[in-house]
Amino acid sequence: MVVHNPNNWHWVDKNCFDWAKNYFQEKLVGLSTGAATDDLYTHITKLSSIEGDCEVNQRKGKVISLFDLKLNLGISGHVNGESFSGSITIPEVAFDSDPEDYQFDISIFKETSKLSEIKPVLREKLIPQLRDTFSEFGKQLLNTHGNDIQVSSDKVTSEYTKANQQSSFAKVEAAKEAAKKEASGNVSTASGTAKKATLSSETQQSSKTNAKYNTTKVHLESSFQVPAIELYNTFMEKPRIEAWSRSPVQPDTTNGSFSSGSALQNNDCFKLFGGNITMKLISSEPGKEIQFQWSLNDWKEGHFSKLSLEFHESKEYHETKLIVNWSGIPVGEEDRARGNFEEYYIRAIKVTFGFGAIL
Incomplete structure (x- = not known):
């Protein structure tokens, strides 16, 4: 230096x-x-x-x-x-x-x-x-x-x-x-x-993959008093998504396909919150995990983060823990991303469906 x-x-x-x-x-x-x-x-x-x-x-x-x-x-x-x-x-x-x-x-x-x-x-x-x-x-x-x-x-x-x-x-x-x-x-x-070599390789690969932004990760956890499959369906069924997001699920056929059924299918591309959010369902395992591509409309064109949702159900305590691992977020945007997810996803779902205490 x-x-x-x-x-x-x-x-x-x-x-x-x-x-x-x-x-x-x-x-x-x-x-x-x-x-x-x-x-x-x-x-x-x-x-x-x-x-x-x-x-x-x-x-x-x-x-x-x-x-x-x-x-x-x-x-x-x-x-x-x-x-x-x-x-x-x-x-x-x-x-x-x-x-x-x-x-x-x-x-x-x-x-x-x-x-x-x-x-x-x-x-x-x-x-x-x-x-x-x-x-x-x-x-x-x-x-x-x-x-x-x-x-x-x-x-x-x-x-x-x-x-x-x-x-x-x-x-x-x-x-x-x-x-x-x-x-x-x-x-x-x-x-x-x-x-060290593995970490260095991962860092180099990350810089190549996300050339448009320097990126970071966000990790969140929240508990819901509901079986894992019910919480999973809340992120997958279009009527439920529209209920907690208070916005229509808008097809985004410019970036991919969009199925006609009541539940999302892998590779479905759609927009939420009046078009401010673009998402694509990458993979899903009922009651276990969902992975999305996720982007804000004011991010650089073509840049998507990876939003991973894991569902861990404790039958003894009658609750499901949602684990959010979110990578590819532009540096400087992590507080905004965390706050919006906690407010417009986690809190909105609890308020809409009564799945747990509201903090």
């Missing part, structure tokens, strides 16, 4: 969001509560989504990190032979957070009283590892990127900014030394290298 900033006086910032995503992918995936042979066991399987901002900045010689991130982690495991999957949502990992500030929302899909036994184990053995990782993140961020955004001290004539710079780099060097000590006690593995 080339810096033209006399005496390091002016504000300079570096976007480190992609680095943060790779960092948490490497540090968090694979963390577990213990041995896979334990009666109660869970481990982190993936970084499902990460949203927010992450930057390193400098002004008047001082280097600081500014970040405010929301993460969702996929988990899986077993309780006395019964397998489960779920998620952990961390609403805020911020530059000014203390370890005790972090909140962890644990969700077990198709939860039963037996499967809920994993939650105390998870809180006791896995959550502390997450707290430690998040607490170290700010130091590692400065350690990696602090040198990139300043003119070297030999080119600084201001004693004021030079003193600030020396103080900042003293902190960075301390972080480096701590990292070296930690690394000296660890042995790198081929799996870690392969993981």
